[in-house]
Amino acid sequence: MIDSITIERIQSASQIYEVVSDFVTLKKRGVNYVGICPFHEDNTPSLYVSPAKNLYKCFACGEGGTAIHFVMKYEQLSYPEALQYLAKKYGIEFREIKMSNEQKQIQNIREAMFILNSFAQKTFSTNLFDTKEGQSVGLSYFRKRNFRKDIIQKFQLGYADSQRDSFTQTAIRAGYKQEYLKKTGLSIIEKNYTIDRFRERVIFPIHTLSGKIVAFGGRILKKEEKVAKYVNSLESEIYHKSNELYGIYFARQAIVKYDQCYLVEGYTDVISMHQAGIENVVASAGTALTQGQIRLIRRFTKNITVLYDRDTAGIKAALRSINLLLETGLNIKTVLLPEGEDPDSFSQKQSATSFNNYIKKNETDFVRFKVELLMQDAGNDPIKKVQILTETVYTIALIPEEITRLIYVKECSYLLDIDERLLMHNVEKKREELFLQKKKNDKLQLQKTEQQNTINNLPSLEHNLNLSFPFYEYETNIMYYVVRYGEQYFYYEYEDEGTNELISANLNVIEFIVSDLEEDEIELHYPLYRKMLKEGYEWCKKNNFIAEEYYKNHSDIKISHFAVDISTDKYIESKVFSQYKETKVNEEKLKTTKQSQINKMLLKEIPYVMLNYKNAILKHRVETINKQIKLAEKGNNFDKQKELISQLSGLLKTKKVIALRLRERIITKL
Ligand SMILES: [Zn+2]
Incomplete structure (x- = not known):
């Protein structure tokens, strides 16, 4: 528990506008502010922020509350954690008194994991700069990639050495518990052996929106066939892979500033682009893009540009995840980089200006990009051409805005040499199909939710x-x-x-x-x-x-x-x-x-x-007594009946008095 004076100070210092606008772009509307709600798939700004009431409220999903609630919900923090966050933001001295055991436990676990991750990051960084192995293997790799020292430090890159449990031993010596080493996935601890998860790898820490380290990615440098090139932290109490984007902490402000976000594939793409001065860039880092990651981007912008290298396998995989983006009404552009380049190598040869110029000149909207790509692939094969048509119809049908769909139908009918009305007809048919499917899924989802009785986000149901x-x-x-x-x-x-x-x-x-x-x-x-x-x-x-x-x-x-x-x-x-x-x-x-x-x-x-x-x-x-009287009648229970009737007459008298007073009330109101 935190003492009540501190809580009061935090409450009165926390301005809802200042707190929310750290995470959501807000625009002034009258006396309030509006923004895209981060708590549901929001297309129009539904989130209202009222400085006068010092509250936020989403009029679509019903989420609302004070600055503290916003931080709790957004950063997935407990109440005391959120207070701590705000105390830090407003420079309020934070004192804690005793917490309940349960609170303490949950908070302790999460906090201990963050603290341990932070310790691990420092250890890996020290390895990189101050040990022989770190310098000769890790640092020389980053140097070969032309990463500047300030960039290596900014992204807190590091190195895990080749001994089997040297990090685990270091952590235990420093007083960290095995339990948390296991929970964070930094150590693999079994009955008869203990081993570091990251060995002989350069380390990329993964930061949350607020800059805390939730996980690590490790890349091996030796060419060994049996070993995975990348190893990542496991999912844990603090790390949900599908909700994190690599680089978002460093990109946040630039994304808002330029109202645009570059999406790339890997850690080094993000880092090289930063070094070239392009900071509005994130990577899905190894996973196919998820809804959670899209929501994360959408908090800051609706405009996404996906950068591809020309490796076709990569493109095809990426194409699939882009359907997800379309569905949410985001504006998606794509850029193919020159032959043999990826965002990492390409940005190293460019200044921020020339890089941006290349993008401006070469970006195409996603649908056209996709159709052209598929056409190249199909050549003159009629069966493949039918597949392209089906695929195109599906893609266009996903787009929520009608006007955008119309534009694409026009364009694609030209590209595919197909009658515009026919294409339109097929798109509408597909939309209907998708709609029915969605309705069915929603219903199933609702049933599932009702069964689980998790009613948190369904105010009407509650x-x-x-x-x-x-x-x-x-x-x-x-x-x-x-x-x-x-x-x-x-x-x-x-x-x-x-x-x-x-x-x-x-x-x-x-x-x-x-x-x-x-x-x-x-x-x-x-x-x-x-x-x-x-x-x-x-x-x-x-x-x-x-x-x-x-x-x-x-x-x-x-x-x-x-x-x-x-x-x-x-x-x-x-x-x-x-x-x-x-x-x-x-x-x-x-x-x-x-x-x-x-x-x-x-x-x-x-x-x-x-x-x-x-x-x-x-x-x-x-009503209840009347029912009981009837029952007593049936059972010929006269004593009971008598007793109930006298109770009833008492009640009726009181009721009469109340009715009378109510009538008076109504009359005096008139
Ligand atoms: Zn909402």
Whole structure:
């Protein structure tokens, strides 16, 4: 746990715009900012950032929250880790007090792995520069590649020596645990032997977006047939291959600056291009491009240029992964490099300017590139020509924008010498097919998700599940006032039932609701709300307690999500509230009115909301007792029947009183 003063300081220092714009390009729109949401496949900017509310919210996927939540979600950090990140960003001294064991464990594992990776990187770098083997094998290899020292240091390149467990021994001597050596995959530890994963290889550390090392790639320099040229870290708690792109940490700013990203194949391509001054470049490094990697690029730009060398096997493999890019509506250009060159060798012969000029002159859009390439391959073979047509139709059908599809149909009908209408017809047919297929897949996916009961990213589904809690709608309505106005005091008068005396009280909203529920011995049914109300009651007497801030910044993500939804008015439009619409206050109007009017509003609204809730509970009880009476009748159980009927008449009396008060409320509202 982190002490509450530090948390408060971090919360108040963290400006949502500053935090989000480190990762997402934001454009001003009115008083807010908008950007492409990094949490779903976003085509139009759906992510809203409100500096005034200090919140972000995606109106497509529902993700939203404070700066802390954004960092948690984006960097996949725990709550304390996110606080630490923000403390660092804003130069706030970070003190920790005791954490729960579970928190400690999770955080410790991840942190220990990052720390160990950082230690490994330093060890490999020292090997490279300061040992004989490192210099003669590793450094001389990089020199042969013409890598400058500053570039080697920037990318934190290194060397793992040829002894079987020298790194493992070094790490253990330095106090690192075997457990983490195994988890990070740096060491292969079995019952009867221990061995370094990386031996006699130059090392390329793989950085996250925020610059932490999640994994390593190692390239062997000797020509041995039985040994893989590249070895990579295994997937782990911190490393998911399909979500990382080599070079993204160093490329991020340049990608935003030029609104464009080069995609290459290998580590050395990225490094050489950097050295030539072209920094907006990343590599998928050994894997076929994945959705996760595309999302990573899309956070920064929609324009991707794929660089190919002329090795045909490589091109064909790459062509397949490009279909993925098309589907997401990215603008893809391709450039074939001159015969015998790859991005690495080519950029070494160029300045940044001449390199960029070559690209400008030679880039073609992807569809044309693909068709031309396939045509060269097919020659005059009619069967192959049909295959090209099928392939082309498929590729064009993947493109989301209609206008872009039309342009390609025109162009390809010319290239393939095929009637334009015929091609169009086939594309539309294919699209329909793809659409149906997708619908089927989505349905399957949804079923799977429902089965697994993982409802995190499906707010509507979660909502439906919640609806099965009794009185969920009524309790949500109560919680609206708890979150929105919890700390507001309002002057309240009521008639004491015993003495008929008029009693006045000055309670805040939370206190009123708690005491009102207690009076009738009612507890909220929905566990999350119960927890929120209980905590709010404990905190609301503190001097500067503001309910909305308290809940929004809550470390329980469910609570803060709920509070964020409430303060971004999602619930007001939802079905849950439609039945209370007439009771809802006009928020805009309210802002301009005085405190006294807020009090007036609360005085009107809150007792009404509470009465409505109690009325619903009573109605339910009456129904239950009626059922029980019928059962008792059937069983000829007269005593039971009598008892139930007297209970019922008591309930009905109370219900009448409530109904009367409700009617009064409605009348006074008119
Ligand atoms: Zn979203």
